[in-house]
Amino acid sequence: MPENDCDIKDISLADKGQARIEWALKEMPVLRILMEQFARERPLAGIRMSGCLHITTETANLARVLVSGGADLVLCASNALSTQDDVAAALVAHYRIPVFAIRGEDNQGYYQHINSALDHRPQLTMDDGADLVSEMHKTRQELLAGMLGGTEETTTGVIRLRAMAHDKALKFPVIAVNDAMTKHLFDNRYGTGQSTVDGLLRATNILLAGKVLTVAGYGWCGRGIAMRAKGHGAQVIITEIEPLKALEAVMDGFRVMPMLAAAALSDFIVTATGDKNVVDRAHFEVMKDGCVLANSGHFNVEINIPALDDMAIKKQQPRAHVDEYLLSSGRTVHLLAEGRLVNLVAAEGHPAAVMDMSFASIPSDDFISLITPS
Numbered sequence: 001m002p003e004n005d006c007d008i009k010d011i012s013l014a015d016k017g018q019a020r021i022e023w024a025l026k027e028m029p030v031l032r033i034l035m036e037q038f039a040r041e042r043p044l045a046g047i048r049m050s051g052c053l054h055i056t057t058e059t060a061n062l063a064r065v066l067v068s069g070g071a072d073l074v075l076c077a078s079n080a081l082s083t084q085d086d087v088a089a090a091l092v093a094h095y096r097i098p099v100f101a102i103r104g105e106d107n108q109g110y111y112q113h114i115n116s117a118l119d120h121r122p123q124l125t126m127d128d129g130a131d132l133v134s135e136m137h138k139t140r141q142e143l144l145a146g147m148l149g150g151t152e153e154t155t156t157g158v159i160r161l162r163a164m165a166h167d168k169a170l171k172f173p174v175i176a177v178n179d180a181m182t183k184h185l186f187d188n189r190y191g192t193g194q195s196t197v198d199g200l201l202r203a204t205n206i207l208l209a210g211k212v213l214t215v216a217g218y219g220w221c222g223r224g225i226a227m228r229a230k231g232h233g234a235q236v237i238i239t240e241i242e243p244l245k246a247l248e249a250v251m252d253g254f255r256v257m258p259m260l261a262a263a264a265l266s267d268f269i270v271t272a273t274g275d276k277n278v279v280d281r282a283h284f285e286v287m288k289d290g291c292v293l294a295n296s297g298h299f300n301v302e303i304n305i306p307a308l309d310d311m312a313i314k315k316q317q318p319r320a321h322v323d324e325y326l327l328s329s330g331r332t333v334h335l336l337a338e339g340r341l342v343n344l345v346a347a348e349g350h351p352a353a354v355m356d357m358s359f360a361s362i363p364s365d366d367f368i369s370l371i372t373p374s
């Protein structure tokens with residue numbers, strides 16, 4: 001593949017990436033069936049597709065299925081820190097799929113790569129967070145006429161697209177994959193539950209048993225994180241703004257309280273709300289010494305990092321993916337993964353079996369909903 005047809009970190013990582021992609025495929029029985037079916041039927045023959053997804057082993061297997069179905073596919077990252085560089089290299093070297101993604105790319109690099117994926121002039125898009133569709137509508141409107149439609153994986157992306165449709169800004173239909181029961185019931189709950197705890201443990205190696213762990217948001221992701229943290233022996237507290245979900249958390253056996261009260265008690269705080277500044281200046285001021293903060297929501301806005309930077313008199317990195325902030329009160333606060341999706345940055349994202357269900361969701365009227373231009 002010519003060099004300007006992709007932008008990855010290091011092609012020599014390709015063999016390592018391929019071995020991990022094949023390992024993941026063992027846990028993806030539905031994609032294996034689809035790969036054979038697509039190779040026979042070629043339902044995507046000649047269709048240009050651009051995907052803005054987390055570049056992981058599971059996504060690589062989805063990409064292989066699409067290409068086996070005839071798609072002319074390119075990929076870019078949906079998060080600057082979630083790219084697995086060995087997987088990107090394997091996609092390019094072994095599966096001939098162009099990738100524009102380098103782990104740790106800055107904001108400019110991130111958008112350059114999105115634009116490289118848009119240069120492919122897609123007829124179909126695949127998004128995880130709606131950045132590709134959003135960039136197309138903002139800066140590459142000449143591409144809109146050729147679009148057939150798209151897919152959106154995550155809760156936050158679906159919310160963004162529904163807002164665009166409401167404002168009559170969205171120009172093509174998008175399948176809201178997240179609305180499928182096979183997505184949010186399993187991926188958001190069991191996938192985020194396991195991989196978020198995995199991220200906390202890999203980043204800190206702190207014993208969870210006996211610790212106080214607060215989960216902000218008792219939605220699909222929050223329920224999963226709370227359930228798995230409880231399984232490790234943590235004393236779990238929930239914060240919620242929707243009374244019914246707060247009540248559900250109480251009945252599931254958790255303590256529920258406002259973040260200001262929870263912050264003073266917690267050893268860990270994990271956000272999974274899709275909201276902004278859920279953990280804010282007032283909360284940093286009352287936190288216990290050594291409190292660990294992590295986010296599993298889509299964007300790195302749930303913890304107010306600019307306020308934390310402002311309050312800190314010193315910042316250092318004692319371990320990979322851990323930033324230690326020394327506050328003027330003499331207490332320290334630890335932020336994991338720069339406030340980005342902790343399960344994808346500090347761990348490897350969802351296990352393959354759950355992504356198999358997410359990627360193989362079947363579109364039908366009662367199963368997956370469509371976000372249509374109004």
Ligand SMILES: NC(=O)c1ccc[n+]([C@@H]2O[C@H](COP(=O)([O-])OP(=O)(O)OC[C@H]3O[C@@H](n4cnc5c(N)ncnc54)[C@H](O)[C@@H]3O)[C@@H](O)[C@H]2O)c1
Pocket residue numbers: 154155156157184187188192216217218219220221222239240241242245272273274275278296297298299341342343350
């Ligand atoms: N880490 C991952 O791999 C992963 C996987 C799936 C979804 N997500 C993302 O996680 C986020 C949550 O997704 P979800 O499917 O659980 O959504 P959801 O809508 O089911 O749940 C979000 C919950 O947060 C609550 N909430 C909102 N603002 C709050 C606040 N300030 N304080 C406390 N609670 C608040 C809401 O009432 C709701 O119950 C989204 O950004 C989504 O895109 C991440």
